[in-house]
Structure formats: structure tokens, C-alpha cells
Amino acid sequence: MDKQELYQSLETVEVQLQDALLQVQAMKEMLTSVVNNLELENKYVRERLQELEKMQVPTVQKEEDASTRSQVQENLNHLYEDGFHICPSSYGAKREGECMFCLEILYRDS
Ligand SMILES: [Zn+2]
Structure with a gap:
């Protein structure tokens, strides 16, 4: 080259x-x-x-849960006031006087 x-x-x-x-x-x-x-x-x-x-919508979901729970609580209240047990052991049975277990359920969340 x-x-x-x-x-x-x-x-x-x-x-x-x-x-x-x-x-x-x-x-x-x-x-x-x-x-x-x-x-x-x-x-x-x-x-x-x-x-x-x-x-x-977690907040909306929570509100719905809360309103469902209070609805349930309200139904239980009516049932108890109408003279029935709402406690698990005697649920639906006719109530004589106050029941501690029912009251415990009624006032658990309030
Ligand atoms: Zn009861």
C-alpha cells in the first residue's frame, strides 16, 4: 500500500x-x-x-355498613321491646323480665 x-x-x-x-x-x-x-x-x-x-368509595361503603348496622340494631330493639329474646342462647323466645345477655347486645355499640 x-x-x-x-x-x-x-x-x-x-x-x-x-x-x-x-x-x-x-x-x-x-x-x-x-x-x-x-x-x-x-x-x-x-x-x-x-x-x-x-x-x-371506602367512605361511602363505611357509611352503608354503619346504616345497615343501625338498621339491624333498631330491629333488635323492636324485637326486645316486643318481649322476645335477641341473645344467641334464647333468640326469639318469649322473654320474662330483663335479660342481661339481650341488653348486652342492645347496648354493645352505643
Ligand atoms: Zn336474652
Whole structure:
């Protein structure tokens, strides 16, 4: 390989390297744009998730539970006042006087 050939080979390699560099820069830009899009999407998904978490209804559920329980308690009250046991051992049986077990159930939560 004489000097002239060597220079030509080097120039060829130089052009190839410049091409490769351009490709790397283009790929880098594409990657940056992909990452930006993913970050935007991620942000949107997180915000949406927070909205959904806020919309979930544990408080409403609790209120429903409480109102169901007070409804049950009220029914038991009526049953006891009508002269029946509401305690597990004698439930539904006619009551003579006060029953400690029934009263315990009636006043357990209040
Ligand atoms: Zn009883």
C-alpha cells in the first residue's frame, strides 16, 4: 500500500465514521423522543390512577355498613321491646323480665 492508497483508505474510513456518527445522533434523538413520550404517558397514567383512587368509595361503603348496622340494631330493639329474646342462647323466645345477655347486645355499640 503506497502513501496515496493509504490516504484514500483513510478518507473512506473517515466518511464511514461520519455516517456512523450521524446514525448514532439520529438514534439518540429518536430515543430521547421515545423517553419523553413515555414520561408524558407515565405522568398521565399516574394522574389518572390518583383520580381513580380518589373516586373509590371506602367512605361511602363505611357509611352503608354503619346504616345497615343501625338498621339491624333498631330491629333488635323492636324485637326486645316486643318481649322476645335477641341473645344467641334464647333468640326469639318469649322473654320474662330483663335479660342481661339481650341488653348486652342492645347496648354493645352505643
Ligand atoms: Zn336474652
